[in-house]
Amino acid sequence: MTAAKTPVVVPSVLAADLARLGEQLDAVKAAGCAWVSVDVMDGHFVPNLSFGPDFVKLAKARGFFVDAHLMVTNPLDVAPWFAEAGADIVTCHVEAVTDARAALTAIAALGVKPGLALKPKTPVEAVLPALDLAAMALVMTVEPGFGGQKFMAEMTSKISRLRREIDARGLDCWIQSDGGVNAATISTAAAAGADSLVAGSAVFGASDCAVAFRELTAKARAAFGSHQKA
Ligand code: DX5
Numbered sequence: 001m002t003a004a005k006t007p008v009v010v011p012s013v014l015a016a017d018l019a020r021l022g023e024q025l026d027a028v029k030a031a032g033c034a035w036v037s038v039d040v041m042d043g044h045f046v047p048n049l050s051f052g053p054d055f056v057k058l059a060k061a062r063g064f065f066v067d068a069h070l071m072v073t074n075p076l077d078v079a080p081w082f083a084e085a086g087a088d089i090v091t092c093h094v095e096a097v098t099d100a101r102a103a104l105t106a107i108a109a110l111g112v113k114p115g116l117a118l119k120p121k122t123p124v125e126a127v128l129p130a131l132d133l134a135a136m137a138l139v140m141t142v143e144p145g146f147g148g149q150k151f152m153a154e155m156t157s158k159i160s161r162l163r164r165e166i167d168a169r170g171l172d173c174w175i176q177s178d179g180g181v182n183a184a185t186i187s188t189a190a191a192a193g194a195d196s197l198v199a200g201s202a203v204f205g206a207s208d209c210a211v212a213f214r215e216l217t218a219k220a221r222a223a224f225g226s227h228q229k230a
Helices: 018-030 053-061 075-084 100-108 128-133 153-169 186-192 209-229
Strands: 008-011 035-041 065-071 089-093 113-118 136-140 174-178 196-199
Touching: 008 209, 018 053, 018 209, 035 053, 035 075, 053 065, 053 075, 065 075, 065 113, 075 089, 075 100, 089 100, 089 136, 100 113, 100 128, 113 128, 113 174, 128 153, 136 153, 153 174, 153 186, 186 196, 186 209, 196 209
Parallel strands: 008 035, 008 196, 035 065, 065 089, 089 113, 113 136, 136 174, 174 196
Antiparallel strands: none
16 A cells, blocks of 8 residues: 655646746745646647746756646647656646557656546546556646636545545555635645645735645645545
8 A cells, every 4th residue: 555645735837927937936945845737738638828848947947846737639749848858747638648558658658757637527437447557647627728717626526536546556646636726625625635736826826825835735734634534
């Protein structure tokens, strides 16, 4: 049985003030943040365009653990760029690949941890057959494409199902809740069993992102504890 992970809050670069990105990253790092998420969008898979590998390099240069969330139609074509840039986890969407096991194997062959993401309308059963190959299962708790959206509480049933599967099978796999995670919703996501909680607006949109990071972390850890007693 793998040791239970301690929940972590993962600030999303998407919500940062790009004119102050370095300053904001340094502030959350000083507050204890070790992991940030870079949302990669191609304008096809989602109706938005965002970051290339250079943003992973920027975060790696500051010593962060970085996951690259590929919201793109051709994840296996671009995954090498993000591996080369130093990403620690590269996550593809199950909706963007024909064979999730082959996709995770191909990403792992790049020397990075592979993640598998699912959109709100995709049933959790779509990722279960490949879960043993994933270092992370990403449950979108908003429609992918934009930050600042409302948390979809109905997605917590997917998180709980993944938590039961991962615990029962003793898998070493993070469960990431991505989208709409803030002071009002983080306890719900953590109590359902998410141990990686992406927060963009709630951290970088706060007046003091270091304080916001610490407060969200405390809430996540308190709530996740209740899950473990369940
Ligand atoms: C959506 C993005 C967002 C982002 C987090 O595609 O993946 O979920 O990371 O944004 P907030 O925390 O502002 O909802």
